[in-house]
Amino acid sequence: MPAPRYRSRSLRRVFVRVPSGKSVLHYRKRKPSKPTCGSCGTILKGVPRERPFKMQNMPKTFKRPERPYGGVLCSKCTRVKIKAMTRQ
Amino acid sequence: MFEIGRLCVKIAGRDAGKKCVVIDVLDNNFVLIDGQTRRRKCNLRHLEPLDKIIILTKNASNDEVIRALKEESIECEEKKEAKHKQSQRPTKKKAVNKKLEEAKPKKVKTKEAKETKKENTETVEKAEKPETKKKSVKKEQKSVE
Numbered sequence: 247m248p249a250p251r252y253r254s255r256s257l258r259r260v261f262v263r264v265p266s267g268k269s270v271l272h273y274r275k276r277k278p279s280k281p282t283c284g285s286c287g288t289i290l291k292g293v294p295r296e297r298p299f300k301m302q303n304m305p306k307t308f309k310r311p312e313r314p315y316g317g318v319l320c321s322k323c324t325r326v327k328i329k330a331m332t333r334q
Numbered sequence: 335m336f337e338i339g340r341l342c343v344k345i346a347g348r349d350a351g352k353k354c355v356v357i358d359v360l361d362n363n364f365v366l367i368d369g370q371t372r373r374r375k376c377n378l379r380h381l382e383p384l385d386k387i388i389i390l391t392k393n394a395s396n397d398e399v400i401r402a403l404k405e406e407s408i409e410c411e412e413k414k415e416a417k418h419k420q421s422q423r424p425t426k427k428k429a430v431n432k433k434l435e436e437a438k439p440k441k442v443k444t445k446e447a448k449e450t451k452k453e454n455t456e457t458v459e460k461a462e463k464p465e466t467k468k469k470s471v472k473k474e475q476k477s478v479e
């Protein structure tokens with residue numbers, strides 16, 4: 247039996263290959279939910295799904311697409327928004 | 335729709351939201367653009383046409399495009415400044431070196447000062463050592479008692 251704190255499924259299980267060749271169970275915290283578009287709600291592309299300590303060490307260009315509203319709106323919604331702004 | 339001189343807004347990519355002019359029509363799908371954006375080939379799907387047409391020759395130079403856009407009160411960043419900044423880098427390094435050379439004699443002075451300080455500290459330590467010895471002696475006496 248695993249230790250009592252590892253019996254619930256609040257931690258995810260990861261099989262890690264150890265230098266000796268064995269595969270060992272490790273328990274890690276779950277990843278946050280996938281980032282979504284602010285207007286239509288689809289899952290954003292080009293935004294990694296990592297815990298904040300890993301996101302901190304990543305450069306800014308790894309964390310969102312490099313366009314206006316990158317990491318907030320999906321590409322389709324930005325096109326619609328920019329078109330609407332130019333017509334005003 | 336996308337003839338030479340057509341003012342457009344770029345919708346996709348890192349230049350999205352910036353204004354540009356069509357300089358050349360390459361294909362059914364592609365045109366050459368310049369202006370606030372970088373001068374580059376562009377898919378028509380990534381452009382939103384506006385109602386203005388600027389009078390320009392085919393393959394007009396960057397300066398001509400910027401001048402034409404200024405008359406329409408659309409200002410562009412000048413790309414030449416970035417190059418100048420790059421050329422200034424070595425001059426900055428030289429300036430730093432000069433500063434270091436000037437600072438060198440000062441450093442020597444500071445070293446001398448440090449040596450004098452060291453001597454002072456050594457004398458202080460010498461003065462302190464007997465006290466510590468006395469303390470240790472006292473401790474020994476206590477242990478004996």
Ligand SMILES: [Zn+2]
Pocket residue numbers: 283284285286287288319320321322323
């Ligand atoms: Zn969206």
